Amino acid sequence: MRPRPGATARLIAAAAAGILAIGTAAGCSSENQVPSIGYAVDVAVTSYNGGATAGAVGGSAMVFSRVLTGFFYTGPDGQQVADTDAGTAKEVPGEAQTIQYRLNPDGVYSDGVPTSCDDLVLAWAARSGRFTKPGDRGQVPAFDAATTAGYADIERVDCQPGSKDATVVFRPDRRYTPWRNLFTAGELMPAHVAARAANVPNVVSALQTGDPGAVQRLADFWNTGWNLGEGDLDASRFPSSGPYRLESFDAKDGLVLVANERWWGNKAETGRIVVFGRAADLKSKVADKAVSVLDIGAGSVRDLDLGAFSVDTVPGRGAEQLVLSTGGVFGSVQARRAFALCVPRQELFDRLGKTPDAPSSGLGSAPLNSRSVQQDSLFYGAVTGAADKYRSPDASGVTAQFASAGVPNPTVRIGYLGPDERRAATVAAVAAACKPAGVTVIDAGAADFSPAQLAEGKVDAVLGSTAAAPGPAGSLSAVAATGALRTGSGLNFGRFGNGRYDAITDQLAADDNSAAQLGLLTEAENLLWSEMPSIPLFATPRTIGFANGLRNGIAGATQGGSGWNMDRWVLKR
Incomplete structure (x- = not known):
């Protein structure tokens, strides 16, 4: 099991935290940890599904990478980092490019259902481009995938339903060198939820055989079933495989993430993260000290008072x-x-x-x-x-x-x-x-x-x-x-x-x-x-700021944003 996400960056953070801890012990022993941290972002969160077009545009990777884990995630410098809490992936010899995936034996969603290779089969099928339906101008993709890059080159995913193991075999004439961008955080969705909603008893069998009716029902759910709208949230559709789980969502009042009690890795340092998206009144949230981590486009909000923050504006x-x-x-x-x-x-x-x-x-x-x-x-x-x-x-x-x-x-x-x-x-x-x-x-x-x-x-x-x-x-x-x-x-x-x-x-x-x-x-x-x-x-x-007293914040001016390690954030006041 890895210690925490982003080993190299975290060693730096740990050293800095150690220095801060010495100062706290010497002169700030009255500081208390704040139980909730506000995270302001410049995206309009619309979908839980980072593999769908709506999720990719809505900044799913920035918000949900510590909610829906994958075999890799985007680190603060834009690199792909292995997440061995989720599982392991390795390339193995063979005539065709082959990757062996093994999910963590302890892995379980927050609703109690174990993670399984069914999730990989669904991700591959949805993003392979091989399943189509009639459109106005001929056949169109059944799944509204953001991109099919890499997935379209996969010949098959060998998986026994419910197993922790999967073997991904690429087409004989294809090789995909950036394979670490497949089955990543924010994009590996719970297949058991799609199966229940689409009334498909066996997702693996339905997708491997290409059952037209089952595939279309799965696609219909995959495309929109994880959208985040107004009103009450059906928690049964949004189980977590990471240190945080989704508790509630309101476009103006924020997306509330709370510690996932079933998470098998290192527990989140702070029990509650509130994500304020584009629709929130950011000036008032900052003025009210409801925001402690800020990650927005530089100059996007005029006259924002960040006097209580350590701020950097950096090229993304x-x-x-x-x-x-x-x-x-x-x-x-x-x-x-x-x-x-x-x-x-x-x-x-x-x-x-x-x-x-x-x-x-x-x-x-x-x-x-x-x-x-x-x-x-x-x-x-x-x-x-x-x-x-x-x-x-x-x-x-x-x-x-x-x-x-x-x-x-x-x-x-x-x-x-x-x-x-x-x-x-x-x-x-x-x-x-x-x-x-x-x-x-x-x-x-x-x-x-x-x-x-x-x-x-x-x-x-x-x-x-x-x-x-x-x-x-x-x-x-x-x-x-x-x-x-x-x-x-x-x-x-x-x-x-x-x-x-x-x-x-x-x-x-x-x-x-x-x-x-x-x-x-x-x-x-x-x-x-x-x-x-x-x-x-x-x-x-990008303008990235951490409030005074916020520890372990490491700027990430990439698609993963600065929330890539939100489970390590600690705020003391």
Whole structure:
């Protein structure tokens, strides 16, 4: 059993905590531990299911990684970290790539049902892309998965129903090198709940045989059955496999997590965490000292008094970007290139993307020239040359290209989840820069905005981070970033499709040779700057704060957010 999540980072935290403890013993012995900690985030929590599109966009990984555990989780630097409390995973020799998974023998959900390989079979089936149903334009996926990356390459999952063991075998012609991104925290859902709700006695058998009726009922539940809405929460649908469990949910008053009495690992240090999402009145929550951990987009909330916090504003692993539609005003590649020519990328970085202690090189040092390659990667400088012509506006080029594309004097509606002061300022700056070229930019930010509105034609572009995420995003593996532009992906809200790009992503996942990676990444970036499905702006800046007296808080400016180790938080006052 591992001591606690994130061994390396926790050693640092433990050392710091030890120093603080000495100071407390010497002069602050009257301090008491606070039984509840408020955690403010900039996502609209909508779904418990992190593997579904709604869950991925709603920041499930940021909120539920210590509620629904998996074999790996995203650590504070964006790396995948093994969680041996949940189970172990290892690659074994064989003609086809094979991974052996073993769930912890003591693992049990908070409702008393043991964790089992049934959960892996459901996760694989839901995200494999192999199950479809009739749609308006032919067959469409039955499961609304955020991405099928990796799961689509799995040939089968060998599992005896109820067993703690599973063997995952990939297709003979495929290899998936970032396999540690599979069956991860926040995405491994309780199959027994889906089975009960869908009236499917044996999930494993139904999915392995492809029983059409059973598969469709399971898909219907998987897609929406774990959504979080207003009103009373049916606790039976939301059992936990981590140190916290879900007790209640209200969009304005918060998501309440309490210690899971059945958790078999190290018990949570604090018995109650209240997560305040986008709909909460963050200023009043902070003023009332209801918030002790803050993790939001930099500059997103104006005049926030954080005098009682230790605060850092840092460049995140997510890529702030404009995701463009491939229909409507942007139905032609020429129109998308024209718009990119009037977006003031350098100005936006200087005014809105540059953090106070921005480095001279690496992450957060300049406008971002890649959708998926991190600025501190050895590959970055070599693969991003195609971005140079789009650094500053070119009004005459914009006008000519839009006219040539048959859309003179276009109107572009940019949507984002609001309120968000920084993104509102971003849209205003784009509008000012594009106006001389005859382009009208409309701020379509709203409190109920969803990136799905791009596919619905309600907006022409989405302003967000990697994969259009409104909150924290990004990881070292860049699985979400590449998957968000893959044909048919749930996160591909702009409906971009390019067969060569899809083939490149397949090759990148299969070949970890550095020379091959460099060539493929260069080709991918050249292709994307030519096709322009999105416009990268800068590394999304994050403001992360820990209240005075909060111990073991370690900032995570990634898709997992700073809640990656919430079970270790201690607040003393």
